[in-house]
Amino acid sequence: MNNTIETILNHRSIRSFTDELLTAEEIDTLVKSAQAASTSSYVQAYSIIGVTDKEKKRKLAALAGNQPYVENNGHLFVFCADLYRHKKLAEEKGENITELLENTEMFMVSVIDAALAAQNVSVAAESMGLGICYIGGIRNELDQVTEVLGTPDHVLPLFGLVVGHPAHPSGQKPRLPKQAVYHENTYDTNEEHFRSYMKEYDETISAYYDKRTNGKRVETWSDQILQFMKQKPRTYLNQYVKDKGFQKN
Amino acid sequence: MNNTIETILNHRSIRSFTDELLTAEEIDTLVKSAQAASTSSYVQAYSIIGVTDKEKKRKLAALAGNQPYVENNGHLFVFCADLYRHKKLAEEKGENITELLENTEMFMVSVIDAALAAQNVSVAAESMGLGICYIGGIRNELDQVTEVLGTPDHVLPLFGLVVGHPAHPSGQKPRLPKQAVYHENTYDTNEEHFRSYMKEYDETISAYYDKRTNGKRVETWSDQILQFMKQKPRTYLNQYVKDKGFQKN
Numbered sequence: 071m072n073n074t075i076e077t078i079l080n081h082r083s084i085r086s087f088t089d090e091l092l093t094a095e096e097i098d099t100l101v102k103s104a105q106a107a108s109t110s111s112y113v114q115a116y117s118i119i120g121v122t123d124k125e126k127k128r129k130l131a132a133l134a135g136n137q138p139y140v141e142n143n144g145h146l147f148v149f150c151a152d153l154y155r156h157k158k159l160a161e162e163k164g165e166n167i168t169e170l171l172e173n174t175e176m177f178m179v180s181v182i183d184a185a186l187a188a189q190n191v192s193v194a195a196e197s198m199g200l201g202i203c204y205i206g207g208i209r210n211e212l213d214q215v216t217e218v219l220g221t222p223d224h225v226l227p228l229f230g231l232v233v234g235h236p237a238h239p240s241g242q243k244p245r246l247p248k249q250a251v252y253h254e255n256t257y258d259t260n261e262e263h264f265r266s267y268m269k270e271y272d273e274t275i276s277a278y279y280d281k282r283t284n285g286k287r288v289e290t291w292s293d294q295i296l297q298f299m300k301q302k303p304r305t306y307l308n309q310y311v312k313d314k315g316f317q318k319n
Numbered sequence: 320m321n322n323t324i325e326t327i328l329n330h331r332s333i334r335s336f337t338d339e340l341l342t343a344e345e346i347d348t349l350v351k352s353a354q355a356a357s358t359s360s361y362v363q364a365y366s367i368i369g370v371t372d373k374e375k376k377r378k379l380a381a382l383a384g385n386q387p388y389v390e391n392n393g394h395l396f397v398f399c400a401d402l403y404r405h406k407k408l409a410e411e412k413g414e415n416i417t418e419l420l421e422n423t424e425m426f427m428v429s430v431i432d433a434a435l436a437a438q439n440v441s442v443a444a445e446s447m448g449l450g451i452c453y454i455g456g457i458r459n460e461l462d463q464v465t466e467v468l469g470t471p472d473h474v475l476p477l478f479g480l481v482v483g484h485p486a487h488p489s490g491q492k493p494r495l496p497k498q499a500v501y502h503e504n505t506y507d508t509n510e511e512h513f514r515s516y517m518k519e520y521d522e523t524i525s526a527y528y529d530k531r532t533n534g535k536r537v538e539t540w541s542d543q544i545l546q547f548m549k550q551k552p553r554t555y556l557n558q559y560v561k562d563k564g565f566q567k568n
Binding site (some may be wrong): 071072073074075077078079080081083098099101102103104105106107108110111112113114116117118119120121122123126150154155156158159160162163165167170171173174175176178179181182185186188189190192193194197198202203204206209219220221222225228229243245246248250251252253254255256257259264265268291292294295296298299300302303304305307308311317319 | 320322326328329350353355356357366368369372403407412430437438451452458495499502505513514548549554557
């Protein structure tokens with residue numbers, strides 16, 4: 071196994087960082103790594119906002135559900151789906167492509183582009199000995215997040231990514247069994263298979279929490295997922311995403 | 320610069336592979352790498368279909384716009400947004416979370432989860448000396464792709480990823496200037512900045528194609544993007560995605 075795969079397999083989210091900020095050179099390497107990712111048909115439909123302003127970080131941490139590591143970290147990146155540049159360059163050429171930009175295909179392209187870039191940053195950061203954590207919590211109140219970051223229409227903040235020097239080690243949470251995630255040639259909808267691997271996995275996760283919390287938590291993955299979906303429905307997003315110029319048609 | 324960052328910065332898409340198939344062990348390492356990626360609130364809302372069946376590969380290559388490397392490669396992965404498992408486990412517990420599953424938030428979560436997993440596979444594969452290329456072309460005709468792969472509702476194939484032993488080297492396409500993609504604290508909407516970096520970048524890209532094609536192509540990035548958006552609007556996706564149980568509300 072080479073170093074890169076070792077880094078990838080060793081991933082765990084870090085939610086507590088020392089005060090040490092990333093250097094300008096480290097940030098530059100991470101942005102270059104982001105930009106090196108594949109991009110659908112070369113559209114490069116994403117942007118990254120690096121947030122260093124303390125007041126903005128404080129606000130974003132509050133909006134993301136009072137997560138202190140959104141404020142205290144080595145660097146905070148916010149990844150955005152971005153079709154603003156494409157709209158501007160069409161305008162410069164006297165063309166109107168707004169309807170095309172606002173379709174579901176371009177929404178998918180821009181979200182995927184942003185995520186590929188972000189994962190390059192994550193792997194690059196971890197290869198440098200830094201820790202990372204994605205911050206989906208910025209989707210709690212995107213109207214206020216876009217105000218803090220000054221993003222125009224056709225730019226949609228998707229998630230944050232905090233990077234920094236880990237203050238405490240953290241554990242690695244067991245993933246679904248391979249057979250749940252990886253299918254060969256045809257998607258497996260066999261109910262027996264499903265019940266069998268879910269039972270096994272729920273037992274694994276329950277035992278994992280039991281051990282990690284000295285018996286305070288024993289929930290299964292199923293319990294956790296159902297709870298999450300009910301708690302964070304973020305139903306405003308359907309309209310909000312359209313209001314920002316994405317997937318209207 | 321460490322090996323991992325070198326691998327990431329050295330990325331280029333490979334569209335021509337030798338006949339050598341990936342070994343079972345290599346595929347296993349790549350799937351493990353996918354699973355090690357971050358996942359929003361632990362939902363693991365994606366699946367991967369590994370396609371080895373020659374007839375299926377032939378069909379997918381045709382559907383993706385007759386790209387021969389979709390058929391001829393070391394391995395073909397198809398990454399899917401997947402909320403099927405979540406729906407099933409809710410049903411097993413007598414709960415109905417279909418409306419929650421079908422919201423825009425969960426669409427974004429599942430697309431991002433799939434993309435993060437895929438980029439781990441890309442970096443891992445490249446670290447092993449393999450080449451990769453993403454295949455957005457499977458979104459040309461998703462109704463037929465879902466039939467080939469047997470994906471049920473609440474599973475949406477997003478893109479393919481071909482991996483294999485490169486048959487020919489390929490060049491690296493210049494990315495947008497850093498200032499276009501990376502903003503500090505506030506999104507930069509300054510028109511002068513925009514015109515200045517777009518002009519510079521369009522010249523870079525035009526010179527790049529000129530050199531690569533001995534003067535046969537001299538288009539700018541702007542030209543290419545406008546052309547792409549008009550050619551591949553995939554406007555059916557808005558309804559199709561809903562029909563498959565995603566982002567209805």
